[in-house]
Amino acid sequence: MRLSPLTRALLGAFTALALVFVYLPLSLVLLNSFNTSRAFAWPPPGLTTRWWSQAWSSDGARSAIVVSLEVAAIATVVALVLGTMAAMALHRFRFFGRDTVSLLIILPIALPGVVTGIALANAFTTMLGLELGFLTVVVSHATFCIVTVFNNAIARMRRLGTTLEDASADLGAGTFTTFRLVTLPMLRSALLAGGLLSFALSFDEIIVTTFTAGSGVTTLPIWIYQNLFRPNQAPVVNVVAAALIVLSILPIWLAQRLAGTDESVAAAR
Amino acid sequence: MVKSFGPVTAVAGVDLAIADGEFFSMLGPSGSGKTTVLRMIAGFEQPTSGRVLLDDRDVTGVPPFARDVNTVFQDYALFPHMDVRANVEYGLRVKRVGRAERRERATAALETVRLGGYADRRPTQLSGGQRQRVALARALVNRPKVLLLDEPLGALDLKLRREMQLELKQIQRDVGITFVFVTHDQEEALTMSDRIAVFNDGRIEQVDTPARLYEAPATAFVAGFVGTSNLLRGSDARAVFGRDGTFSIRPEKIHLDDDAEPTKARGTVRAVVYLGSVNHYLVDLDGGGTLTVLRQNLRDSTDSALDQEGRRVALSWDDAHVIDLDDSGAGQPVGAGTETQEAP
Numbered sequence: 001m002r003l004s005p006l007t008r009a010l011l012g013a014f015t016a017l018a019l020v021f022v023y024l025p026l027s028l029v030l031l032n033s034f035n036t037s038r039a040f041a042w043p044p045p046g047l048t049t050r051w052w053s054q055a056w057s058s059d060g061a062r063s064a065i066v067v068s069l070e071v072a073a074i075a076t077v078v079a080l081v082l083g084t085m086a087a088m089a090l091h092r093f094r095f096f097g098r099d100t101v102s103l104l105i106i107l108p109i110a111l112p113g114v115v116t117g118i119a120l121a122n123a124f125t126t127m128l129g130l131e132l133g134f135l136t137v138v139v140s141h142a143t144f145c146i147v148t149v150f151n152n153a154i155a156r157m158r159r160l161g162t163t164l165e166d167a168s169a170d171l172g173a174g175t176f177t178t179f180r181l182v183t184l185p186m187l188r189s190a191l192l193a194g195g196l197l198s199f200a201l202s203f204d205e206i207i208v209t210t211f212t213a214g215s216g217v218t219t220l221p222i223w224i225y226q227n228l229f230r231p232n233q234a235p236v237v238n239v240v241a242a243a244l245i246v247l248s249i250l251p252i253w254l255a256q257r258l259a260g261t262d263e264s265v266a267a268a269r
Numbered sequence: 270m271v272k273s274f275g276p277v278t279a280v281a282g283v284d285l286a287i288a289d290g291e292f293f294s295m296l297g298p299s300g301s302g303k304t305t306v307l308r309m310i311a312g313f314e315q316p317t318s319g320r321v322l323l324d325d326r327d328v329t330g331v332p333p334f335a336r337d338v339n340t341v342f343q344d345y346a347l348f349p350h351m352d353v354r355a356n357v358e359y360g361l362r363v364k365r366v367g368r369a370e371r372r373e374r375a376t377a378a379l380e381t382v383r384l385g386g387y388a389d390r391r392p393t394q395l396s397g398g399q400r401q402r403v404a405l406a407r408a409l410v411n412r413p414k415v416l417l418l419d420e421p422l423g424a425l426d427l428k429l430r431r432e433m434q435l436e437l438k439q440i441q442r443d444v445g446i447t448f449v450f451v452t453h454d455q456e457e458a459l460t461m462s463d464r465i466a467v468f469n470d471g472r473i474e475q476v477d478t479p480a481r482l483y484e485a486p487a488t489a490f491v492a493g494f495v496g497t498s499n500l501l502r503g504s505d506a507r508a509v510f511g512r513d514g515t516f517s518i519r520p521e522k523i524h525l526d527d528d529a530e531p532t533k534a535r536g537t538v539r540a541v542v543y544l545g546s547v548n549h550y551l552v553d554l555d556g557g558g559t560l561t562v563l564r565q566n567l568r569d570s571t572d573s574a575l576d577q578e579g580r581r582v583a584l585s586w587d588d589a590h591v592i593d594l595d596d597s598g599a600g601q602p603v604g605a606g607t608e609t610q611e612a613p
């Protein structure tokens with residue numbers, strides 16, 4: 001595409017503006033985690049690693065991180081299994097109400113979190129007689145994690161069609177062999193991308209969690225929210241946020257590399 | 270066999286017997302049900318009614334992976350995440366053939382399709398013709414009873430297509446496996462096949478050798494689809510043959526301004542289509558209808574041929590080459606004299 005110099009300059013300026021708008025606050029968080037001033041004075045009067053060591057030894061922060069990691073990991077695994085199976089069923093078989101089922105699977109991500117939160121909490125406590133806790137949080141998170149896995153998987157399946165699986169069957173492979181040797185390898189990058197996304201979604205979910213966690217379970221977002229407005233905890237919260245920024249770069253980088261393998265899949269078609 | 274997809278009848282009724290070791294083609298226009306028949310033979314589709322017999326064994330309910338049949342898909346369907354060798358070995362691998370034998374047979378199959386040096390490449394690193402040959406090797410290595418090929422040359426350019434036609438035919442002779450070959454290219458079917466089934470609208474119009482299909486088409490559809498049609502029907506036919514009916518004459522059997530035989534019809538040259546070594550003359554007959562006449566460029570130059578447009582011409586042919594398509598013994602040449610009157 002050929003752009004006029006003016007358009008190019010404007011596009012450059014807007015891109016720079018958008019980047020600054022996103023990354024300036026983020027770098028501020030990083031910087032403030034070393035700020036000697038408890039109230040984040042600007043410019044920082046001095047730099048210190050005190051908050052980092054304080055955060056490291058904060059039991060509340062550590063256990064919240066562990067809970068969040070556990071919830072996200074289990075919800076993601078559940079979503080990977082169920083989401084892939086749902087996508088395969090909807091892709092391979094035609095049945096009455098297929099489109100409706102497809103819509104119903106995707107719906108939870110569009111519904112306001114408050115609504116799903118209340119609905120799930122009600123269902124857990126009244127209908128199922130469950131006590132709100134770790135399990136109910138995991139199940140609630142899985143409901144929207146499935147969507148991202150399902151969407152990624154079915155998009156890939158639609159793009160690939162069924163001829164590769166037909167070819168595998170034609171060459172003598174049964175259903176499970178075909179899944180293991182052909183379907184899964186072709187889906188792998190899509191599933192990894194969907195899994196990373198659902199991990200991230202679960203990790204910073206707060207609304208549904210608030211309704212379904214009960215009092216015993218504190219995930220990281222809930223812990224941050226609870227401690228954000230306590231003046232003496234603010235620097236520690238800030239450190240946690242800074243650590244999360246650094247950690248988030250990892251999945252993004254992974255996802256980018258996976259996108260690379262995707263292109264070779266696309267080129268094979 | 271009959272196959273319906275809901276309200277759509279893809280195959281309205283097909284009854285075929287294909288001989289062992291035969292190169293059998295299914296020829297027909299788009300949507301005539303060729304792929305559906307092939308998929309029923311492979312086991313991807315279940316016939317709505319009817320049976321599939323393989324070596325006299327009923328395999329109708331047998332899933333594709335348990336049938337001794339392999340397919341070369343139209344888009345090749347090579348596994349992109351495996352190299353060429355792994356693709357070719359796939360069928361043996363899932364049948365738990367030992368590693369050494371697998372290697373050996375895959376190498377031999379790749380040699381057969383002249384891709385010996387390409388075993389370590391990925392499918393993405395191959396040209397269309399090479400991918401086609403990998404797909405062929407991947408199927409042949411299993412030594413199936415029947416090899417199904419769904420327009421395997423459709424994606425290739427004309428020159429490569431011609432080469433691959435000869436090569437496929439040679440490979441089929443060498444391995445002796447029954448080939449069922451789907452195409453909508455009549456020339457391809459004529460050059461390669463032992464026998465051809467002509468499909469139309471979910472039915473078979475005629476099953477015959479290439480020569481018989483061309484010389485003695487059973488129906489107007491076959492006459493039109495295999496070769497250039499040159500049909501005369503209704504009053505157009507009456508003007509030439511003296512009675513109603515549907516008649517066909519191949520363009521190369523008609524002579525233009527030839528005194529050797531008595532004139533059968535007169536007309537005006539509407540257009541001359543220049544085709545290199547030959548020209549097609551489209552002649553509007555005085556009694557109605559149009560005939561295409563093929564003439565080699567032995568003496569004519571291009572200009573002199575194009576000069577013929579608009580000229581009055583006389584046409585003649587040997588009655589033995591006129592095919593009466595309404596005849597009850599359809600597909601028989603009309604024969605000289607008796608049934609045909611001379612044109613006025």
Ligand SMILES: Nc1ncnc2c1ncn2[C@@H]1O[C@H](COP(=O)(O)OP(=O)(O)OP(=O)(O)O)[C@@H](O)[C@H]1O
Nearest residue numbers: 274277278279298299300301302303304305306453
């Ligand atoms: N899965 C399906 N669902 C519904 N209709 C189908 C399906 N498969 C094929 N058909 C219909 O059946 C008819 C025959 O299709 P088929 O693919 O066998 O044609 P074909 O002769 O192979 O054509 P082509 O030369 O274009 O490949 C078509 O009208 C097609 O639309």
Ligand SMILES: [Mg+2]
Nearest residue numbers: 303304305419
């Ligand atoms: Mg087809």
